[in-house]
Amino acid sequence: MFILGIETTCDETGVALIEAKDEEIKILKNELASQIKIHQKYGGVVPILAAREHQKNLPILLKNIEKDFDLQKIDYLAFSVGPGLLPALVSGKEFVQDLAKKLNKKIIPVNHLEAHFYSVTIKNNIGRWQKIKKIMFPALVLIVSGGHTNLYLFKNWRDKKLLGMSLDDAAGEVLDKCARALNLPYPGGPEIEKIAKNAKNYFSLPKPMLQRGYFFSFSGLKTAFVDLVAEIKKFRKLDEGVKSDLAASLQKTIFEILTFKLKKAKENFRVKSIVISGGVSANQTLKKIIKKSFPREKIYFPQRSLATDNGVNIALGGFFLLSLNEKTLEAEELNIFSR
Template identity: 40%
Template sequence: MAGSIPERYWGAIKMILAIESTCDETGAAVVKKKQSGNGVEVIVNITASSAEMHNKYGGIVPEVAAREQLRVIGSVIEETMNKAGLKYEDLEAIAVAYGPGLMGSLLVGVETAKTLAYVHQKKLLAVNHMQAHLLANWIDDEPKLPGVGLVVSGGHTDLVWLENMSEWFELGGTRDDAAGECFDKCARALGLPYPGGVSIERVAENAKSIGVKLPRPLKGGSGYDMSFSGLKAALLREVKSRGELDESDRAGLAKEVNEAVVESLVEKTEKAIKGKHPKSVLLAGGVAANKLLRKKIKKICDELGVEMYVPEIKYCTDNAAMIGAAAVLRPKEADVFELNPDPGLDIFG
């Protein structure tokens, strides 16, 4: 269970500068709490991505990502502040994602935020990147709780029960590969570019079935856990057995991967809805941009009378606006001399 929020924070936060650098994106945003309710308003949100630099490697190279972030973070923050028309004296606090993520990338963001907070004498707010994905649903909206949260990204797949804004509990998650990681590895096997989820969805959109059925591990199981390593391994065997893939084979296999991953996510989410009776379902993370996943979760929610929330596409992938939203809604003040990156932080940390 995540810790509760000190009462002194509620309603106290005004303008926040938020920084995101957990993986291959470098982001800065200025956000504020809406005047009424718990919604969050984004004033400016800027993201610089190094994804193109990683394409030739078929995935993220941590050293390349961190070096690029170190190069651009200052200009990204400066542009954000200029577009917001703010000076540092106008800020209430500076927020930064301190984990989970790549150590080198986290260091760039954390040390930058600590320096700015110290120099300008501002509160430093430490943000859990995975919590921030879920809390992106509060940008320009106010989901009803309790709810079931499905966080699906390149490194994590978590099914979470949100009793209220401060009490969160684990329902289940992946036992091995994350859904996004599965997409990336399957895309690489199919000769498709990074990021894998986007490439697979694009190729699969108009593809025809080629009669291949990949496994859905843990389907029908009693719990809420998921597994994607068996699916990935089965695809690798199928690709190897076929030798050179033609475009029809590649598209057909991409279609089956997309459907298998989505089916696994939808089944466990539906099970959680029926077992927990939430008021809402909240999708989050980069994979939440997947059209098939959105469509199928929406269908189930409509059938079961539950509201579905999902952030705009630009707030599904890594961005600083969601870090700001988390800082507004679940603030955690940190000491500028003591905050350190935590690459292995889980969603309840």
């Protein structure tokens, strides 16, 4: 069967086509239009600009797919219904509804965060059949991205429980905002990762809410970091050396908080695996810390190019949901939800 996946929750416009059967999939097309350049000027995503860009990009990406594929052959449209930025989702929703009506196809509503989880089961290989990786359940699942830091316990694909989440900023958001304090461009996570490699010294930073169950709080850490940068600037120039040290200290502190909570959950729940996904999971230092902290556990990370938002994750999510006999929707039944 053929599924077209559409992603518009934030600042990446994604349209992907997959073919799927039994426990195998083939990615036929993975079209992605990043809006990073547009939002960089503002140091973060501007929702209304994101919406306008999705409107502009979606027909172009679909054309690229249509060049080599008869859209009538599509069986279902999978759409990332949220959580996301409302104006961005509205653009996607209108496009998907029109397309569903035009092609007379049904829509599979896919939760964007669950799609981050599904992404760890495949590789971003175009044009080749691949077996979908089996997850060892029960699994602890940490979605760590620009909008979320959510820790779940999944007993199986259907039965999930949210153990905790960030009560303020998400981990990725803190990396983005603190990167700004270092005059690094948006998105900050990859920039912080890059310069952190040259660090020689570490600054001590607070780890808020470490003892409060599985909940996270990062805004205190963000403020402490911004204050520290301001304090340093009073006495010396913010040169490359000190910027590297600050970046490394920040990501190390965030990753230690994530690891601490995961360890606690691991002690309290009998799980067979740990899953880390979402944009921040692209970070190699995070990967190293997690692997070192759980040497005997089965750990799943997404391939770097599938860690951030894309249409493949959504199409794959559509296939998972169909396999679970979840409901598909007519165009006018489609609903979206914000962060």
